[in-house]
Amino acid sequence: MKLAKRVATITPSSTLAITAKAGELAAQGFDVIGLGAGQPDFNTPDFIIDAAMEAVRAGHTKYTPTAGLPALKQAIITKLKRDQGFDYDPSEIIVGNGAKHVLYLLFQALLNPGDEVIIPAPYWVSYPEQVKLAGGIPVSIATTQQQHFKITADDLEKAVTSKTKALILNSPSNPTGMIYQKDDLVPIAEFCLKHGILIISDEIYEKLIYNGNTFYSIAQLSDEVKAQTIIINGVSKSHAMTGWRIGYAAANAELIKAMTNVASHSTSNPASVSQYAAIAAYNGPQDSVEEMRQAFEKRLNTVYSRLVAIPGVSCIKPEGAFYLFPNIQKASAACGFSQVSDWVSELLDEEKVAVVPGAGFGTPEHIRLSYATSLEKFEAALDRIEHFMKKHTK
Incomplete structure (x- = not known):
């Protein structure tokens, strides 16, 4: 074989x-x-489970649009407006089978052979592997405890090449738990804008912040930065819904369309019942x-x-x-x-x-x-x- x-x-x-x-x-x-x-x-909270059961009994067990139910896209748009003040159109949202799957779709739609993606280390184990599967080249930047495992614009300067396509930022980080604050993000965003580098902002742990720390999305810095950022998130960590497999990306409509085309020939739509559960998760109480x-x-x-x-x-x-x-x-x-x-x-x-x-x-x-x-x-x-x-x- x-x-x-x-x-x-x-x-x-x-x-x-x-x-x-x-x-x-x-x-x-x-x-x-x-x-x-x-x-x-x-x-998973009971009210989310109840919403899923109601969806099953109502017969919502068929195929849905590849990029997700319109009602779930709207729930995500409302969540992004509520939490970060963002404005997105439904054409700028795709729902996938968990954030991992959404990242996979992103790299498949984005990378050509030889394209480089900068990944700060320590990193989540699947980032470099997914980049390689798409024909890209992961470029790791080592960080230390002394620098709180966070990169700087100077680090990026040493790693960037003519082939650099994107940078992955994961805040709060898996595995370190470190958070990039606004002051950390400003020079990184400026560097990416200057060099035309896309920013992949993995925000899956945004709700799990401790001891007076706060979360800030790099896309909040300006409309210009937001336009160059792909936000990755989902309900897995925030609502204890890992097995439901619902994640999403918010990004440029052209990129979202390309990701949707990839999904249409691989997994089709996310599980219908899980989507109804996610609607309840975002629209319901957050206690x-x-x-x-x-x-x-x-x-x-x-x-x-x-x-x-x-x-x-x-x-x-x-x-x-x-x-x-x-x-x-x-x-x-x-x-x-x-x-x-x-x-x-x-x-x-x-x-x-x-x-x-x-x-x-x-x-x-x-x-x-x-x-x-x-x-x-x-x-x-x-x-x-x-x-x-x-x-x-x-």
Whole structure:
């Protein structure tokens, strides 16, 4: 069997891989604590579930327009106006099978072979892989804890070439939880405008902000910046709807049309019932969003101090999302492991705690821990990590 060459370039998702291994151990009867989840541990709010059930009973189980139901597009437009003051036309919105699928459509519609996309590291694991699948070239910019994992215009100056097509910004970030504030974004936007670089703004964690921090979309800077920005978002993280698979893009109508054409020959429309659920999510009460945010904030503030007290662990406190991204290189070396990935594998084998190695995010010295799990489970996982460290420290 001769597979397509583009498949050979793809690196499997490290988050899905660690989740699968943890699942296998759990199926064998082991008490596994998984900290790899990229989804809220809360159930979808009842009023959203009720709306979906009503849609089913009303017979809304047929094909819909490829780019999404008109009512859902309008709900998204209303949400964008309410939250950021944006004005969009329905022709500037596409709904897809989750934000990941929308990003895939975007790269397929946007990139020609050899086009470069700048991706700050640490990055979400699928960004570079999707760029490669579209024939593009991912160009990584390394960042550090000292700079709060954020790039600057100077960083962009060193990375830009004549082939640069777009920049990906993810704020709040998966995996670091860092947020780009307005002052951070102004010089980045100016650079992109000067060089004609499209800005892909992944805002999927915008509602999960903690400890007095605020979210600001780069597209809010000016109409000129907005015209050069593709906003990616969805209901997965904000409304605990990961399995419903509804995400969207807001962008130039010509680009949205091209993405719709790609979707029309691949997945067609998003699931009809899920779209009705998303309409309810955006048009209904937002109390559940705030309740979930408060629960995550409490977990973060409880476990963070305990995590950084572990010898050899260094971690900047996240401002959003629901991940901790500590550098454990010193802790790993103290345990006799030359690679953090080996430390991660042994931790799962011995203590049955699943964390995600940082290599998939472009930073092999780190690990990602999700606090989208109960406080009790997270603290139990820390107990096991501390036990593992004491047992192995030379």
